[in-house]
Each structure stands twice: as structure tokens, then as C-alpha cells.
Amino acid sequence: MPVTAAAVPLPLFPLHTVLLPGAPLGLRVFEPRYLDLVSECGRGGGGFGICLILQGEETGAPATPAAFGVEALIEDFGSDRGGLLALRVRGGRRFRVAGVQVRDNGLLVGSVHWCDAAAAPAPRLRPEHAVMGTLLGELLEKVGGEYASANLRRLEEAEWVGWRLAELLPLSDAQRLALLQEDDPHRRLDCLLRWMDE
Known part of the structure; x- marks a missing residue:
């Protein structure tokens, strides 16, 4: 599997859905840990990871994420009718999670390896x-x-x-x-x- 040699930290947003590379996804954000995540992404200009939940729920205690996920890049944001933060993200690079830590606020941070080779030529359909x-x-x-x-x-x-x-x-x-x-x-x-x- 082509992965980067060194793992990098990536905040994770486990969901009961799978984000795919290039696909759009709408998110409603209201938990403090995820509001912090969005602020962090805004300051650093980076994205965060979305992984399918294998065990647990989207709210409350930290869920168990799948070992593979996709980088979520924020394209747009605003407020929904209820005043909650609404994000539109798009799937970026795939990653494999090597380990997970839980911050004091309950946010999961993965130690991830990127799976996709940079600037690889696009293979044609067979x-x-x-x-x-x-x-x-x-x-x-x-x-x-x-x-x-x-x-x-x-x-x-x-x-x-x-x-x-x-x-x-x-x-x-x-x-x-x-x-x-x-x-x-x-x-x-x-x-x-x-x-x-x-």
C-alpha cells in the first residue's frame, strides 16, 4: 500500500457515513469539540478526517472510527435555520489511521498515513x-x-x-x-x- 513514511496528526470527525474522495457532504456542527475542530482548521488552513463509526454514536462519548477515512476540506459554511454551524466539505485524500488519541474535550486525533500517491498519472479505464x-x-x-x-x-x-x-x-x-x-x-x-x- 503506498503510504507516506511518517504518520501525521489529523483531527477526526467520526460519522455514520462514508465520505469518498471528490464527493461533497453537508455537516451540522454543534458539539464544542467539533466547533473547536472547525476553528482549528480555519486558523491552520487544513482539513480534518472523516471516518465511518464502527462502534458508538456521533454525539457524546468518543466513537470507535474505522481504520480508513478521507480528508474533509471545507468549501463553504454558514448557519442553518436553527442557528447551528453548517459546513459543506469535499472529500480529499484517503488515509489510514495508525493510532488515535482523545483530547480533553473528547475530540479524536488520529495519527494517519496518507494513502494516495502525490501527482500520480490518472490510470485510464480498461x-x-x-x-x-x-x-x-x-x-x-x-x-x-x-x-x-x-x-x-x-x-x-x-x-x-x-x-x-x-x-x-x-x-x-x-x-x-x-x-x-x-x-x-x-x-x-x-x-x-x-x-x-x-
Whole structure:
């Protein structure tokens, strides 16, 4: 697995959902530990990690996060109708959690290794996955929104096609987590093909 040599600290926001690379996610923030996290990100200009909760809840005592997650980069923020902080984040790099510490305020901080190689060339779809690019093109046409202006050349990129299908298809959190743990974009597409046939 291609990971960085040294682990880096990353504050974690465990959720009952899986954030995928490139995918948007809306969050409502009200617990003091997560308000502190957002302030810290604002001061430092960085992101935080989102991991699927394996045991526990989103509020209260620190939950047990999955060993793999995705960096959340804040794109926009404001207040919802109830006056709570509302964030719009987008998935960035994948990471593997090597260890976790709990701060006094209950915030989890992971010691993480980044999984994705920097500036690696985007692998192209293989012939056996061409149907996946076609399917994604049809889905994007129906979904519209931010995808209405997607660059159609990306439909030839194995990694982008895999992540967008994983985002749009009705997969379970366990399936999305399995894809996060897979480094090879072609094997991710193999998994998606197998699940679609089941």
C-alpha cells in the first residue's frame, strides 16, 4: 500500500457515513469539540478526517472510527435555520489511521498515513470497465447539479469513474468502506461490477 513514511496528526470527525474522495457532504456542527475542530482548521488552513463509526454514536462519548477515512476540506459554511454551524466539505485524500488519541474535550486525533500517491498519472479505464464509464455518463446526466458541468474526459479515468459511481450508486457503508481500503482503481471497478451483478 503506498503510504507516506511518517504518520501525521489529523483531527477526526467520526460519522455514520462514508465520505469518498471528490464527493461533497453537508455537516451540522454543534458539539464544542467539533466547533473547536472547525476553528482549528480555519486558523491552520487544513482539513480534518472523516471516518465511518464502527462502534458508538456521533454525539457524546468518543466513537470507535474505522481504520480508513478521507480528508474533509471545507468549501463553504454558514448557519442553518436553527442557528447551528453548517459546513459543506469535499472529500480529499484517503488515509489510514495508525493510532488515535482523545483530547480533553473528547475530540479524536488520529495519527494517519496518507494513502494516495502525490501527482500520480490518472490510470485510464480498461476495456472490461468501459461500460462503467458509459453508466456514469448516463447517471451524471440524470443527476445534474454540480455534475452537469463535469468534464466528459474524466469518464475515461478509472479512479474518477470509480469514486463517482461509489458516490451515486445505492451502496452500503460497508461497501464504500471496502472501496476506501482498496488502492487499485481497477480493483475498485471490479468490486463495483460484481456488486451490480449481485
